[in-house]
Amino acid sequence: MSREPTLDELIGAGATGAEREQLQKAHELLLQAGAPPELPPQLLKPPGVEVARRQRRRVVKRRTLALLAAALIVALVFVAGYGVANLRNGQSKPTAAAVLALKGTALEPRARASLVLWHPYDGNWPMTLNVVGLSKLPPQTYYEVYLVRDGRILGSCGSFRVSGPHALTVKLTAPYALRRGDTWVVTRQGPGTKEPGETVLEPVST
Amino acid sequence: MRKDKGDMELAIQVAQPRLRAVPQEPAPAAPDPSDAELLARVGERDREAFEILYGRYVRPVFSLALRRLGDRGHAEDAVQEAFAAIWRSASTYRPERGAAGGWLYTVARNAIVDRLRRNGPTADAELPELASVEPGPEQRAEDSYVSWRVHRALEELQPREREVIELAYWSGMSQSEVAEYLGLPLGTVKTRTRSGLARLAAALEGESL
Numbered sequence: 001m002s003r004e005p006t007l008d009e010l011i012g013a014g015a016t017g018a019e020r021e022q023l024q025k026a027h028e029l030l031l032q033a034g035a036p037p038e039l040p041p042q043l044l045k046p047p048g049v050e051v052a053r054r055q056r057r058r059v060v061k062r063r064t065l066a067l068l069a070a071a072l073i074v075a076l077v078f079v080a081g082y083g084v085a086n087l088r089n090g091q092s093k094p095t096a097a098a099v100l101a102l103k104g105t106a107l108e109p110r111a112r113a114s115l116v117l118w119h120p121y122d123g124n125w126p127m128t129l130n131v132v133g134l135s136k137l138p139p140q141t142y143y144e145v146y147l148v149r150d151g152r153i154l155g156s157c158g159s160f161r162v163s164g165p166h167a168l169t170v171k172l173t174a175p176y177a178l179r180r181g182d183t184w185v186v187t188r189q190g191p192g193t194k195e196p197g198e199t200v201l202e203p204v205s206t
Numbered sequence: 207m208r209k210d211k212g213d214m215e216l217a218i219q220v221a222q223p224r225l226r227a228v229p230q231e232p233a234p235a236a237p238d239p240s241d242a243e244l245l246a247r248v249g250e251r252d253r254e255a256f257e258i259l260y261g262r263y264v265r266p267v268f269s270l271a272l273r274r275l276g277d278r279g280h281a282e283d284a285v286q287e288a289f290a291a292i293w294r295s296a297s298t299y300r301p302e303r304g305a306a307g308g309w310l311y312t313v314a315r316n317a318i319v320d321r322l323r324r325n326g327p328t329a330d331a332e333l334p335e336l337a338s339v340e341p342g343p344e345q346r347a348e349d350s351y352v353s354w355r356v357h358r359a360l361e362e363l364q365p366r367e368r369e370v371i372e373l374a375y376w377s378g379m380s381q382s383e384v385a386e387y388l389g390l391p392l393g394t395v396k397t398r399t400r401s402g403l404a405r406l407a408a409a410l411e412g413e414s415l
Contacts, residue, residue, distance in 0.1 A: 010374055010381060011400040023400065026407035032349065033356035035376035036265045037272050040282055046260035047286050047293075119369075123378030177379050180387045 004031050035121035097125070100184060102201040107188065108134055110165065113201050115145075115184055117174070125174040127157065131186075132167040134200065140191035143200065145172055148183050153196050157184065241306035242299075249297030259310075260289060266357040267314045273350055274318050280325060288317035311354055359409035367402030370395050 007020075007027045015023055097117045104111030111133035118126040129145060137143070145157045158172040186201035239247075239255070241262070247255035267288050271281035291313050299309050360368055373384045374395075381399070385392040 005374060005381075011396050011403065015400065019404070022407045023403045026403045026410065029352060029356050029410060030371070030375050030403075030406070033353040035372070036269050036353075036357040036360065039265055039268060040278065042282055043264055043268060043285055046257050046264070047289055119372055120377040122376060125377075177377070177383055178387060179383070180389050 038118055038121060038126050101204040102131075102184070102186065103204045104133060105199050105202055107198055108200040111201055113186065117178075120178075123175065123177070125176070125178055127172040127174055129160075129170045129172055129186075130167065131162070131170065131201070133165045134162045134168075134186075136162055136164050137188065142189050144187050144189045144196065146185050146187060146196055147174055147176060147178075148185055149179065149181070153185075154182075159189065241310065242301045245296050245299045245306050245309070246301075248293060249299065256289075256293060259292070262361050263310055263314075263358065264289075265361070266354045269357050270311075270314060270350055270354055271318045271321075273353065274315075274322060275325070280321060284318045284321040287321060288314040291317045307355070307358060311351065315350075355410055356406075359406050362409040363402050363405055367398050367405060370398045371402045371406070374399055 007024055010027070011023065097119050100115040100117070102113040102115060111131065113129060113131035116128040116130070118128070120126075127145075134143065142159045142161050144159045147154045147157055155176060157174045158170070160168070160170045162168055183203050185199045185203070187197040188200050189197045239258070241259065244255045244259045248259060264285065268281055268285050271284040271288070272278065275281050275284060292310065295313060299306065303309075360371070363371065370384060370388070373379055373387070374381060377384070379387065381395055382392055385395045388395065
């Protein structure tokens, strides 16, 4: 972020005396600490007890078993993280700020997607797009994710390609000050064009 | 589609609905066990206690690892190793020798340093500082510990307090924008920020940190 907030801006001038001193200290520590990093899906759940035991074996230099354990860790973590990400479990940390369901337009009627918006850091809103059913595009064409506000495209949040209609997870970022009511669409971009192309995924109406 | 030259926005027809905040879980009513109690249970191989402790400390540990290692992949590995070390050595924790938070910090830091050594001297985060205006090792250590304590204390906030604190400090939004984003009156946002800061200050002064 470009400017640090002051305590007065955040809470007003109501607190005085010892209370204000206490709040000021917490305020300064928050500024000094900075934002906690976004937690990767692999770390949403603790390592298994077996993992811990196998790591102990590595410490005592049982190299072969340790390598097997490491491979198991990677596999378990990947599976757990992938599952958690797909389930979009709102009770896990980090909590998603919002989840938006998208459906294919007439151009891609079989396409479906969900856009998970994570809590921001440094003014950036990490997003995870889980999409399935989009068609593979010709060379030099791609899909673009646009932020939409009040019915108008505000800006791009990133682009991606697919090699077929299978499920794909894409990490994106919205470097904007988001507002309640913001939404997103996915467009199909032709070669050399900077204007938003035809919309292929749009929010599901409720 | 049509582009408005003035503000780079383009006309487009989109269906509703709009972005809405995900409902947060209410805070549990029962008093939470202290870190020291959890460590004692972990020492007896209590898996549930380990998971609670993990939930409280995974973000501070990851933050610390990221600061020291400078690489998300290595930091993720270091977190796994740090919690494996906590699982193995929890039974050695003695409350009379110091707060559980400090003990956990030491175990996590040691696991991260081990990872740093294994990565070798090419790790960017450990390059020697040559006539640098960057903070020295002592200052960095202090900053790391402050971040550790603050990020741990954030876990103590109610979700609605934590949400406004994170938005107010790190999203780049003004309080008015936070209020608009959350669909809350500005006064409510400021009240939650104030109560969150007060709870954070109390947590930071607590012995367990």
